[in-house]
Amino acid sequence: MKEQKYPLSWKKKNFSMKIFCSIPNIATGILLKAGNSHFVIDPGDGILRDLNTELGVKNLLNLSDVFITHGHHDHVGGVWSLLTYLRVMQKKTPLNIHYPDGCVEIESIYNAFKKVYSRSITYKINLVSIKKTNKIFTSHMTVEPFPVIHKEYLSSGKTRQVPAMGYNFSFDGMKICYGGDTAYCEELVQHARNADLAVLEAGHDEETPDDMHMTLKEAVSIGKSAKKYFLVHVPE
Ligand SMILES: [Zn+2]
Numbered sequence: 001m002k003e004q005k006y007p008l009s010w011k012k013k014n015f016s017m018k019i020f021c022s023i024p025n026i027a028t029g030i031l032l033k034a035g036n037s038h039f040v041i042d043p044g045d046g047i048l049r050d051l052n053t054e055l056g057v058k059n060l061l062n063l064s065d066v067f068i069t070h071g072h073h074d075h076v077g078g079v080w081s082l083l084t085y086l087r088v089m090q091k092k093t094p095l096n097i098h099y100p101d102g103c104v105e106i107e108s109i110y111n112a113f114k115k116v117y118s119r120s121i122t123y124k125i126n127l128v129s130i131k132k133t134n135k136i137f138t139s140h141m142t143v144e145p146f147p148v149i150h151k152e153y154l155s156s157g158k159t160r161q162v163p164a165m166g167y168n169f170s171f172d173g174m175k176i177c178y179g180g181d182t183a184y185c186e187e188l189v190q191h192a193r194n195a196d197l198a199v200l201e202a203g204h205d206e207e208t209p210d211d212m213h214m215t216l217k218e219a220v221s222i223g224k225s226a227k228k229y230f231l232v233h234v235p236e
Contacts, residue, residue: 006019006020006021006022007019007020007021007050008230008232010176010197010228010230012174012196012197013172013174014033014034014035014171014172015033015034015171015172015174015176015196016032016033017030017031017032017033017176017197017199018030018031018033018054019199019230019232020046020047020050020054021044021046021050022201022232022233023074023233023236024074024203024213024233024234024235025074026044026045026074027044027045027046027047027074027077027078028042028043028044028074028075028232028233029042029043029044029045029046029047029050029078030042030178030199031050031051031054031055032141032169032176034140034141034169034171034172035140035171035172037064037138037139037140037141038055038059038062038063039063039064039065039066039067039138039141039169040063040065040066040067040082041066041067041068041069041167041178042067042068042069042075042076042180043066043068043075043076043077043078043079043082044073044074044075044076044077044078045073045074045077045078046078047078047081047082048078048081048082048085051082057089060085060086060089061086061089061090061091061092061093062093063086063091063095064093064094064095064096064138064139065095065096065097065098065138066079066082066095066096066097066098067098067099067143067167068097068098068099068100068103068106069100069148069164069165069166069167069178069179069180069181070100070103070150070162070163070164070165070180070181071099071103071104071105071106071162071163072105072152072162072181073105075180075181076105076106076109079097079106079109080109080112080113083095083109083110083113083125084113084117086122086123087117087120087121087122087123090122091122091123092122092123093123094123094124094125094126095123095124095125095126096126096128096138097110097125097126097127097128098128098130098136098143098145099127099128099129099130099163100129100130100145100163100164100165101129101130101131101163102129102163103129103162103163106127107127110125110127113125130145130165133145133146133147140171141169141170141171142169142170142171143167143168143169143170144167144168144170144191145165145166145167146165146166146167146168146187146188146190146191147164147165147166147187148164148165148166148179148180148181148182148183148185148187148188149161149164149182149183149184149185149211150162150164150180150181150182150183150212150213151183151211151212152212159211159212164180164181164182165180166178166179166180166182166187166188166191167180168191168195174196175194175195175196175197176195176196176197176198176199177191177192177195177197177198177199177226178198178199179191179192179198179199179200179201180201181201181203181212181213181233182201182213182214183204183209183210183211183212183213183214184209184214184215184218184222188200188222189222189225192222192223192225192226192229193225193226194225194226194227195226195227196226196227196228197226197227197228197229197230198222198223198225198226198228198229198230199229199230199232200214200219200222200223200229200230200231200232201213201214201219201231201232201233201234202214202215202216202218202219202220202231202232202233202234203233203234203235204218205235213233216231216234219231
């Protein structure tokens with residue numbers, strides 16, 4: 001498959017998204033800008049470097065919300081360094097981390113962080129576990145989480161569904177749909193339809209569909225229902 005060229009950028013009026021990276025098993029990292037507010041989605045390894053280059057310290061310290069689609073390391077590998085950096089730079093405003101209920105990776109990173117730095121954390125971290133598909137309202141943006149199908153292998157060779165969601169981000173009449181890692185599913189089909197931008201993974205490198213990732217064909221078929229789409233997480 002053709003190699004993706006990162007970063008991928010999209011912008012309409014005051015709403016923009018920059019995908020620094022989305023390489024399966026390596027790292028994801030997405031920055032969303034709505035008006036003057038910045039949001040981080042799936043902070044994988046390298047996110048701090050990319051955010052520092054893109055935003056600088058002041059904007060980074062004002063970061064209010066992080067959205068996690070699921071706990072696989074290529075989506076959360078940068079959380080520890082992000083939290084620690086914000087402590088070192090003495091962030092004062094709260095940080096909300098939204099994540100699917102049952103995502104033990106986020107809760108474990110948070111608990112370890114609290115334990116290690118219990119005496120020197122300068123800001124409040126709110127873990128917001130998403131149990132239902134209720135909308136989330138940030139200062140500027142409405143966020144609608146939706147369940148997706150994403151499995152992982154156990155050591156027994158069997159698979160299990162991991163806590164996983166996609167998100168629809170709405171701002172000023174525009175909508176971005178990000179499915180995270182997902183197999184083809186009706187929820188994603190519905191949420192991507194008519195989106196101004198759909199960010200869709202095409203992580204399955206064979207023709208036969210499975211229940212972990214989408215084939216290129218599946219991702220493209222959903223993408224075409226949106227006004228514009230990016231294919232990400234394509235195996236290199
Ligand atoms: Zn995954």
